[in-house]
Amino acid sequence: MKQADRTPKVSIIVPVYNSEQYLNECVQSLLEQTYKNFEIILVNDGSTDNSGELCELWARQDKRIHAIHQNNHGVSTSRNTAIKQSTGDYILCVDSDDWVDESLLQTCMNAMLSTSSQAAIFDYQRTREDHTPIIEDEAIHWLPQEDSISGDEATRLILQGKVPCLACRYIAARYLYTDHGIFFPVGRVMEDMGTVYKIWFHATSIALVRKPLYFYRQNESSLTAGGHRLDHVTSNIENLNEIRSFISEHGQHLSKDAARFALTMTFNSMKTLRILRASMTSSQYREIRRLIMKQSRSAFFELGLRGNDVRSIARFVATRII
Structure with missing residues (x-):
């Protein structure tokens, strides 16, 4: 200071x-x-x-x-x-x-x-x-x-x-x-x-x-209150895209940490998406699922997983949100 x-x-x-x-x-x-x-x-x-x-x-x-x-x-x-x-x-x-x-x-x-x-x-x-x-x-x-x-x-x-x-x-x-x-x-x-x-x-x-x-x-009207919400999922997708872009530009040495963070957050999004599926249209669900899978795949690549490793993990992830 x-x-x-x-x-x-x-x-x-x-x-x-x-x-x-x-x-x-x-x-x-x-x-x-x-x-x-x-x-x-x-x-x-x-x-x-x-x-x-x-x-x-x-x-x-x-x-x-x-x-x-x-x-x-x-x-x-x-x-x-x-x-x-x-x-x-x-x-x-x-x-x-x-x-x-x-x-x-x-x-x-x-x-x-x-x-x-x-x-x-x-x-x-x-x-x-x-x-x-x-x-x-x-x-x-x-x-x-x-x-x-x-x-x-x-x-x-x-x-x-x-x-x-x-x-x-x-x-x-x-x-x-x-x-x-x-x-x-x-x-x-x-x-x-x-x-x-x-x-x-x-x-x-x-x-x-x-x-x-x-x-x-901690009260029901707090600004951050809320349970399983679709806007949490979509905002999470946007935030993760920005985080990894920012780290790529300003802090490449943190890229693997950012990838691990992205995987954790995408798994959270997957859980929420599965809970919310009944309240979504098929096209809306498929598009958000596609974006989550894209982020997961990118994070796996950043961590050095290739080929069969990624396909196996992707199949495992997909079964959680189909």
């Missing part, structure tokens, strides 16, 4: 959609930060409840809060709008039904300063509606023991499935978005998977904070 005559400013981006039940708690937790140089950008994404009015109320109460109103376009557009209008040196994404520890900004800024990093990854805690912690496998919250790692290694951890790809568990220098033209993919769910790895890859160093500073509320 570059030293400057002033304290670096953080832009906190909060997409808001029908969050009147939780928004006040979210914003209050941000205002209680011990680190004071920040702005909060509330993007009301066409809410049909009182969320828009709450955004305006907060903006009138504190000059650091800005309210933006737009038609409903989704999380990606909301975040992109805020990134473009942000004036901070760093970007932090927060979901409107979650809340954060009061020390989040100060802890991350200190960690970045001490390690000369451009980003910081911190731990998080899933909770129920009443704030009761949800006990999860410790592996989900695993981070290396070092104080910092390279962006290259952080990207590898995503591809190895060791670190979840979540936009709300890191803070990063704004220029990592703007200088590289990185924005969240519009019209796609699983938007975090289409973005986070690019930001981490372009960072020279990323600080690691092994403390839960972000509290993710």
Whole structure:
């Protein structure tokens, strides 16, 4: 992190959609930060409840809060709008039904300063509606023991499935978005998977904070809620194509990790596709199945499997989704 005559400013981006039940708690937790140089950008994404009015109320109460109103376009557009209008040196994404520890900004800024990093990854805690912690496998919250790692290694951890790809568990220098033209993919769910790895890859160093500073509320209306959905499958296909293209262009040394990641994700897509088959047209099913098989075959080739090996594996995969 570059030293400057002033304290670096953080832009906190909060997409808001029908969050009147939780928004006040979210914003209050941000205002209680011990680190004071920040702005909060509330993007009301066409809410049909009182969320828009709450955004305006907060903006009138504190000059650091800005309210933006737009038609409903989704999380990606909301975040992109805020990134473009942000004036901070760093970007932090927060979901409107979650809340954060009061020390989040100060802890991350200190960690970045001490390690000369451009980003910081911190731990998080899933909770129920009443704030009761949800006990999860410790592996989900695993981070290396070092104080910092390279962006290259952080990207590898995503591809190895060791670190979840979540936009709300890191803070990063704004220029990592703007200088590289990185924005969240519009019209796609699983938007975090289409973005986070690019930001981490372009960072020279990323600080690691092994403390839960972000509290993710698990509820039915959460932005990432949902079971077996076809748009998850199609977005997964698009994300994997982008990931492997990005790695091919910028990080060839990670190509095998990307191929293994693609295989894992395509198997997940296959399972979902099989569950959803009864609700799809035959032509729609065949086309999506073709795209999944194409991705699997490409990943097998990247891993050095050829000829009979690929045909045998392809037959095995096909029997799972016929």
